[in-house]
Amino acid sequence: MDNMYSYDYQFRLIVVGDSTVxxxxxxxxxxxxxxxxxxxxxxGVDFNxxxxxxxxxxxxxxxxxxxxxxxxxRSITRAYYRNSVGVxxxxxxxxxxxxxxxxxxxxxxxxxxxxxxxxxxxxxxxIDRESERQVTxxxxxxxxxxxxxxxxxxxxxxSLYVQEAxxxxxxxxxxxxxxxxxxxxxxxxxxxxxxxxxxxNQSQPIEIAQNVQPRRNGCCSx
Amino acid sequence: xxxxxxxxxxxxxxSTSTNGQHSPKQSPYExxxxxxxxxxxxxxxxxxxWDKTNKPTRTLYEVLFFGTFxxxxxxxxxxxxxxxxxxxxxxxxxxxxxxxxxxxxxTSQYDMNITLANLESFQEAVKQASKVLKCSSPSERLKLxxxxxxxxxxxxxxxxxxxVDDDEQEENDENGEEDHEDSxxxxxxxxxxxxxxxxxxxxxxxxQTMIRQGKxxxxxxxxxxxSNGKIRRITIKNEPEQPSSNPPPSILFRHxxxxxxxxxxxxxxxxxxxxxxxxxxxxxxxAGSNCTFFEAKQVAEEMYSNIICVNNTNRPLPVSxxxxxxxxxxxxxxxxxxxxxxxxxxxxxxTSVHYLHxxxxxxxxxxxxxxxxxxxxxxxxxxxxxxxFYPPLVSKAEQETINIERRLCYEFMCERCQKEMPEELRxxxxxxxxxxxxxxxxxxDIFFSIQQRIEAYKPKLDWNDMDRHARLIAKDLHRTxxxxxxxxxxxxxxxxxxxxxxxxxxxxxxxxxxQGMNDMAHCFLHVFSFNEHEAYFCFAYYxxxxxxxxxxxxxxxxxxxxxxxxxxxxxxxxxxxLSLKVELWTFCHRWLFLCFRREFAEEEDTLICFEVVxxxxxxxxxLAAERLLHDIQLRRAEQKGISSYSSTSMExxxxxxxxxxxxxxxxxxxxxxxxxxxCLFDANDELEALEAIQQRQKTLDVRQVxxxxxxxxxxxxxxxxxxxxxxxxxxxxxxxxx
Numbered sequence: 001m002d003n004m005y006s007y008d009y010q011f012r013l014i015v016v017g018d019s020t021v022x023x024x025x026x027x028x029x030x031x032x033x034x035x036x037x038x039x040x041x042x043x044g045v046d047f048n049x050x051x052x053x054x055x056x057x058x059x060x061x062x063x064x065x066x067x068x069x070x071x072x073x074r075s076i077t078r079a080y081y082r083n084s085v086g087v088x089x090x091x092x093x094x095x096x097x098x099x100x101x102x103x104x105x106x107x108x109x110x111x112x113x114x115x116x117x118x119x120x121x122x123x124x125x126x127i128d129r130e131s132e133r134q135v136t137x138x139x140x141x142x143x144x145x146x147x148x149x150x151x152x153x154x155x156x157x158x159s160l161y162v163q164e165a166x167x168x169x170x171x172x173x174x175x176x177x178x179x180x181x182x183x184x185x186x187x188x189x190x191x192x193x194x195x196x197x198x199x200x201n202q203s204q205p206i207e208i209a210q211n212v213q214p215r216r217n218g219c220c221s222x
Numbered sequence: 223x224x225x226x227x228x229x230x231x232x233x234x235x236x237s238t239s240t241n242g243q244h245s246p247k248q249s250p251y252e253x254x255x256x257x258x259x260x261x262x263x264x265x266x267x268x269x270x271x272w273d274k275t276n277k278p279t280r281t282l283y284e285v286l287f288f289g290t291f292x293x294x295x296x297x298x299x300x301x302x303x304x305x306x307x308x309x310x311x312x313x314x315x316x317x318x319x320x321x322x323x324x325x326x327x328x329t330s331q332y333d334m335n336i337t338l339a340n341l342e343s344f345q346e347a348v349k350q351a352s353k354v355l356k357c358s359s360p361s362e363r364l365k366l367x368x369x370x371x372x373x374x375x376x377x378x379x380x381x382x383x384x385x386v387d388d389d390e391q392e393e394n395d396e397n398g399e400e401d402h403e404d405s406x407x408x409x410x411x412x413x414x415x416x417x418x419x420x421x422x423x424x425x426x427x428x429x430q431t432m433i434r435q436g437k438x439x440x441x442x443x444x445x446x447x448x449s450n451g452k453i454r455r456i457t458i459k460n461e462p463e464q465p466s467s468n469p470p471p472s473i474l475f476r477h478x479x480x481x482x483x484x485x486x487x488x489x490x491x492x493x494x495x496x497x498x499x500x501x502x503x504x505x506x507x508x509a510g511s512n513c514t515f516f517e518a519k520q521v522a523e524e525m526y527s528n529i530i531c532v533n534n535t536n537r538p539l540p541v542s543x544x545x546x547x548x549x550x551x552x553x554x555x556x557x558x559x560x561x562x563x564x565x566x567x568x569x570x571x572x573t574s575v576h577y578l579h580x581x582x583x584x585x586x587x588x589x590x591x592x593x594x595x596x597x598x599x600x601x602x603x604x605x606x607x608x609x610x611f612y613p614p615l616v617s618k619a620e621q622e623t624i625n626i627e628r629r630l631c632y633e634f635m636c637e638r639c640q641k642e643m644p645e646e647l648r649x650x651x652x653x654x655x656x657x658x659x660x661x662x663x664x665x666x667d668i669f670f671s672i673q674q675r676i677e678a679y680k681p682k683l684d685w686n687d688m689d690r691h692a693r694l695i696a697k698d699l700h701r702t703x704x705x706x707x708x709x710x711x712x713x714x715x716x717x718x719x720x721x722x723x724x725x726x727x728x729x730x731x732x733x734x735x736x737q738g739m740n741d742m743a744h745c746f747l748h749v750f751s752f753n754e755h756e757a758y759f760c761f762a763y764y765x766x767x768x769x770x771x772x773x774x775x776x777x778x779x780x781x782x783x784x785x786x787x788x789x790x791x792x793x794x795x796x797x798x799x800l801s802l803k804v805e806l807w808t809f810c811h812r813w814l815f816l817c818f819r820r821e822f823a824e825e826e827d828t829l830i831c832f833e834v835v836x837x838x839x840x841x842x843x844x845l846a847a848e849r850l851l852h853d854i855q856l857r858r859a860e861q862k863g864i865s866s867y868s869s870t871s872m873e874x875x876x877x878x879x880x881x882x883x884x885x886x887x888x889x890x891x892x893x894x895x896x897x898x899x900x901c902l903f904d905a906n907d908e909l910e911a912l913e914a915i916q917q918r919q920k921t922l923d924v925r926q927v928x929x930x931x932x933x934x935x936x937x938x939x940x941x942x943x944x945x946x947x948x949x950x951x952x953x954x955x956x957x958x959x960x
Contacts, residue, residue, distance in 0.1 A: 010909070019737065020697040038701040040820070041737040044777075044811030047912060063909060070694060070737045075778045076811060189803075 007051050007061040007194040011173050014080050016105050017090030018098040019069030022125040022156055026090065027066050029156040030166055042068045044076050052167055054174040061194060062170060081112035085182065085190030086119045086169050091140075093124040093153065094132040099139070106147060116190060117182050120149040121169040128155040250274075250281055254360025256305040256351055259285045259297060266315070267344070268305060268351035269294070270367045288354075289347030291371040305355060308348055498529050503553060511560055515567035518557075519546040601829065602750050608836060609760035610767075623670075625756075630671055632755035634678035635725050643692075643724075644685055650696045653716040654724060683728050691727040691735040695720065703741045703820065718747055718754050726762055733765060736772045738816050745819065749829070764836065772815075780814050780888070781807060787888050788895070790941050791934045795896060802908050809915050810891050817887060821894070827924035834928055835887045886931065889938070893931035897922055 015023045024042050029035055031048040046066040054060050065084065067077035081087070087109045091099040102122065109120070122144045124135060137153060144151030150168060154161040176182045177191060184191050251257060251271050259269045272293060273284040283297045303314065350370055357363045505525045506518045513521070523541045526549070530541075550557060558564065606612050611628070612621055640654055648654060699716050722743050727735040742764070746757040765772060784807055788796045799807075813821055818831045895902070901914035 019694060020701075040703045040741070041698050041701050043738045043815050046812075047916075049909065049913060061909075068737060071690075072736045072772075072774050073777070075774050076781070 007059040009058075009174070009177070010061040010063060010192040010194055011086060011170060012063045012065070012084050012190050012192075013086040013088060013169065014065045014067065014077075014084040014109075015088045015090060016067055016077070016109065017069060017088075018092070018095075018101050018105075021069065021090045021092040021095065021098045023069065023088075023090050024066050025156040026088075026123065026125060026154065026162060026165075027064055029159050029162045031064070033159070035157050035159070041070075042066055044068055044073055045080060050166075052170050054167070054171045058174065059194075060170050060174060062166060078108070078112055081109055082116070083189040084113065084118060085116075086121065086173055087113070088121050088123050088165070088169065089149075090123045090125060091135065092126055093135045093140075094126050094129050096134040099124075099135045099143075102143065106149075116185075116188055117176070118190070119169055119172050119176065120147070121165065121172075122147075122149055122151045123165055124151075124153040125156060127153045127160065128157045251283060251299065251302055251304075252360055254363040256355050256363065257285065258303040258305055258311055259287070259294065260301045260303075265344075266303070266311070268347045270351075270354060270363060271302075272364070286367055286371065287347065288350040288367070288370070289343045305351060307352075499549075499553070501529070502526060502549065503556065506557065507560070513561070515561070515564040516571070518561065518564075522546050522549060601833075602753075602756075604833075605746075605749055605760055606756065608833065610763040611756060611759050626667070627670055627674055628759055629755040630674040631677055632725070632758050634675050635729060636721050638678055638683070639721075639725050639728050642683060642685070643688070643728075647685065647689060647692050650692055651720055651724060653699070653720040655717070681729060684731055685728075687731055687734070688724075688728055692724065694737065695723045695727065695735050695740070698737060698740045699723075701740075702744050718752050718757070719744055722747065722754060722758050722761065725758065726765070730762070730766065733772055738819075739765070739772065741816060741819050745829070745832070777811075777815060781811060784810055784814070784888055784891060787938070788892055791889075791892060791937050792896060795899060795902065798902055799895075802902065802905065802911055809912060810895070813891050813894065814887055818890065818894075821920065822922065822924050823920040824924075831890065831924050831928065835885075835890060886935070889931040889934045890927060892934055893927050894922060896930060896934075897927065 015027060017023055019041070024039050024046065025035060027046075027048045028039070031050045045068070048064040048066060049061060050064070051059050051061050065080050067073070067080065089102050089105050089109070091102050093099075106120065109118075122140060124137075124140050127133070140153065141151050150172060152161055152165045152168060154165050156162060173182065173191070177184075182191060184193055251274070253271050253274060255271045257269055257271060258266045260266045267287050267289070269285040269287040271283050272286040275282045275284075281299060282295075283299065283302065285294045285297055285302070286292075287294065303311070305311075306314070350367075354363050354366050354370075357366055502522050502525045505521050506513075509518055509521045523546055526545060527541045612624055616624070640648070643654075699720060702719065719740065723735060723740060726739075726743075727733075743757070743761050746761045746764075747754070750756040750760070768776075785796065785799075788799070817835055819828060822828045822831060898915050898918060901918060902911050905911035905914055
């Protein structure tokens with residue numbers, strides 16, 4: 001329990017995307033390390049927490065808000081953008097329609113987050129189903145480049161690049177924080193500093209693949 | 223109703239026009255004419271024209287009422303009818319009533335509901351009226367009436383004249399109705415010195431009645447108007463249209479003895495006022511606790527027969543054989559706890575008449591349920607009543623008919639969806655294919671079949687809109703939350719679930735499909751052991767009754783209500799949550815939206831919770847409510863044209879529920895939050911609180927939650943009843959959030 005309280009920063013991220021693109025699966029894979037074939041549809045908003053290390057000795061608590069994809073829940077989910085410092089835009093690589101909708105998700109997020117600064121990450125899911133792929137890596141990458149955001153493709157089932165995706169966005173936020181492009185502000189919960197006490201000598205709560213570089217537009221096999 | 227309490231509330235607008243219309247036809251009343259006079263919401267009462275004032279547009283009368291000799295002023299002539307005998311007048315009332323219903327298409331003003339409470343006074347008044355009528359000249363009549371008056375020690379009531387506009391008048395009417403009921407009971411108690419109730423206890427009584435009537439939806443708005451002394455007839459729950467018949471206290475799932483139980487329905491026979499019901503209950507009580515069920519039945523029937531005889535101008539009416547069974551349904555709690563041996567009596571007796579036997583069986587089942595809660599086998603049966611599959615109290619034969627009709631209707635609906643659905647859509651839903659409609663065999667079946675076919679093919683279906691619903695349904699089918707105890711087989715047949723959801727979405731375009739409905743639908747299918755038409759109609763009833771709950775606006779509305787209610791019933795916790803900045807009450811969204819579907823570890827617990835939360839449907843599923851709803855639908859149909867009648871019928875449901883703000887699920891929600899109290903108070907910030915709550919999810923005991931919710935409901939009622947200061951009401955006005 002103790003290590004729950006030892007972190008330097010707390011980032012609040014929101015996960016959005018069409019229904020059934022695999023938002024909840026991605027989060028469960030990241031936070032609990034499990035994958036289920038047919039999880040219950042998310043109703044309203046769920047939330048998950050995990051601590052990651054963005055650089056040796058700097059731990060960040062990621063507060064992950066999982067939203068329902070169905071339009072009907074937008075009025076609820078919309079309210080969660082404001083206090084988020086990062087947005088994961090999810091699409092399903094086996095479903096082209098979900099990819100075409102990313103633009104509207106991006107626009108909605110941008111509109112809602114103003115005037116605060118935020119970091120976006122485009123995430124393609126389900127790359128284990130290569131044979132059913134409808135959106136190529138190049139298309140995803142081109143989209144991300146065009147909007148100047150980061151991009152990664154993942155598979156929750158084989159937990160491929162799942163850790164990397166979250167580490168990537170966490171590092172990016174951390175970098176912006178150190179560069180002073182994002183500030184800890186009162187009245188905004190996007191970024192908060194952790195409890196100052198006892199955070200130095202704790203063992204690493206979660207091990208993170210150290211060899212992954214914080215690449216921009218990084219990725220990807222296939 | 224002693225006229226001493228009467229108030230005048232003649233509407234200037236409406237009376238002017240009416241007056242203008244028929245004054246040439248009928249000669250105006252003169253001073254000294256004996257008349258029937260109707261005060262709004264009070265029964266017609268014999269009186270004598272005491273004085274009249276001629277105004278440019280109309281004539282206003284002062285009427286001295288017989289019996290208690292109070293004076294009503296400023297009465298328009300449309301409220302007066304010439305005095306004949308009681309019997310003749312009853313007939314006339316019927317005509318007037320029929321004519322009015324025909325013209326205005328709403329419940330009539332003309333009612334003559336003399337209850338036992340004011341009977342004595344009424345009979346006295348009639349006696350006096352006929353005595354006075356014997357005098358030939360008006361002046362003699364006046365004199366005689368004046369003499370009578372002097373013999374009665376009753377103050378003159380100078381009544382206030384209220385020139386109110388129509389809307390306000392409505393409210394005043396309702397207000398008057400409340401007064402009326404109150405005075406009824408007070409008078410009754412004075413007359414009979416039975417269980418005296420002081421008027422101070424009235425608030426308390428009111429609260430108890432509300433609690434007794436179970437967990438039904440109450441609007442916050444309504445509550446505050448109650449405490450304001452005004453009730454607006456905006457919700458279905460304000461059922462009674464007749465001033466002296468009480469709101470049918472119906473049925474239900476009650477949560478007591480740690481067990482929710484199912485009780486049955488409201489009256490189909492002659493409606494009784496609460497006072498009259500009390501009379502009957504007292505008569506049974508006087509018969510002693512050792513009396514058998516049938517002795518009690520006899521006592522009660524005698525009493526009932528007296529009452530309806532009195533209410534029907536002394537003409538005795540036969541008492542229906544089933545009446546006492548129905549009465550027993552209503553007062554099961556009271557009667558059964560005093561006479562536990564009745565179960566035994568009933569089980570040992572055998573009635574030859576079929577329908578009586580049915581009733582007896584139902585009672586026996588009810589009593590058993592009272593003892594041990596609904597068990598699985600009873601649930602499907604109970605749910606059919608709960609979710610309006612059967613109207614309250616129909617005979618077995620009727621049930622069968624309804625069952626056949628609905629089965630056919632559902633089959634035709636499925637068939638139509640399948641036939642008319644564009645190819646492209648259908649390819650997304652491979653499980654849709656249904657069995658073809660069974661061929662009717664008997665002539666009777668053919669008739670039903672044609673009828674239901676018309677029914678099913680009437681509404682226009684819009685397939686353009688169905689596209690996104692169909693996509694979502696196809697996606698969610700596989701992700702349905704299957705009942706935890708049963709493992710989903712690999713070759714699970716998605717057919718029933720698909721058909722149910724698609725049919726619902728096509729026939730309810732305003733609601734469509736929303737994620738989470740699949741869980742609900744499966745729950746219904748499970749309870750009805752995959753009997754599709756039963757599951758469909760109950761599911762549809764549930765969803766439409768929940769109104770906008772499943773639409774975007776509805777979700778937001780519910781979530782907005784919650785903190786407000788919380789602030790009323792548990793200020794401390796409310797402040798704590800505010801200080802934690804638990805944003806938007808995140809953790810409650812799913813609870814409310816899925817009706818706690820995922821919140822309890824055991825499937826059984828989930829179902830119990832669901833039943834209790836839905837139990838108010840039985841209130842609404844009563845005859846009076848049905849009538850009201852029908853009126854709404856008719857009015858809408860008129861506005862929109864007949865073609866859209868059937869599609870508006872469902873919207874009628876949701877519309878009438880739109881105003882219902884504060885339903886029992888909110889109390890359950892707050893109860894759950896209260897049980898997570900420690901999580902909230904121990905946590906340092908929002909995140910910790912949410913984590914703690916998340917960890918403790920599925921650890922709650924459903925009975926604990928429900929009984930706490932009931933307590934909270936009582937607290938809420940007390941709070942609302944004690945809230946009288948206008949400022950308080952102002953701050954707690956729960957407007958519907960846009």
